[in-house]
């Protein structure tokens with residue numbers, strides 16, 4: 375076994391995050407430990423405000439943790455890592471409306487590749503997300519679901535080793551969401567891409583993930599780290615009716631419900 379296959383794609387150890395809010399200290403994450411293997415998809419779920427996005431931002435190098443360590447491909451994170459891309463929920467803010475779709479996709483490659491190489495990458499990435507022939511349109515000339523595909527294509531064109539997604543499908547309708555979930559399942563299966571997906575949606579987490587991690591508590595820690603033992607080749611109808619899918623979904627839901635109940639008790643106490 376070569377050494378690179380033993381180094382986790384993402385390693386989070388003893389992560390602490392405290393924010394200073396109007397002079398008061400808010401302890402959000404308390405000793406989070408998580409390793410994600412190369413090629414694995416890990417979905418992070420938890421109650422609203424638990425610290426899921428904060429955790430993702432620490433991995434993306436957009437938030438400096440108060441304590442602990444984060445490493446991507448064995449390198450300590452001190453700023454946005456080279457081999458990592460992020461897709462956010464709000465495609466409307468992440469795409470530049472004054473740039474055509476091709477230029478939006480090639481934007482992160484402007485310094486590193488020639489125009490010809492950039493355009494070839496854009497064509498390949500747009501084809502991978504099922505968007506051939508839209509290169510010359512502006513983002514506002516296509517639907518919301520298509521805009522989120524453009525944001526995913528931009529991340530893929532960069533050819534990252536690790537892709538982070540923060541509520542990537544929260545702003546699209548249910549059918550588009552299912553299509554985008556299937557797109558991500560296909561991309562993850564076809565590549566060695568390592569994926570960390572933050573989502574509110576428990577069904578989505580179990581459907582996409584090789585593992586589902588539940589973040590809970592105030593301050594939050596990992597309350598559960600569950601292997602998703604479902605057959606490969608996921609399908610919206612058969613996978614979501616599989617007894618193992620339903621069992622896992624129920625387990626995650628009860629963990630989050632327990633958390634919601636304890637927060638409510640804390641508020642009324």
Ligand SMILES: Nc1ncnc2c1ncn2[C@@H]1O[C@H](COP(=O)(O)OP(=O)(O)OP(=O)(O)O)[C@@H](O)[C@H]1O
Nearest residue numbers: 393394395402420421422423424425426427428429
């Ligand atoms: N820069 C910051 N300064 C102060 N507080 C912050 C900051 N970023 C996040 N927080 C607080 O940290 C907590 C966790 O926020 P975070 O956005 O990570 O939660 P989340 O689980 O992603 O929530 P949601 O599911 O609602 O998006 C919240 O109480 C939030 O207000």
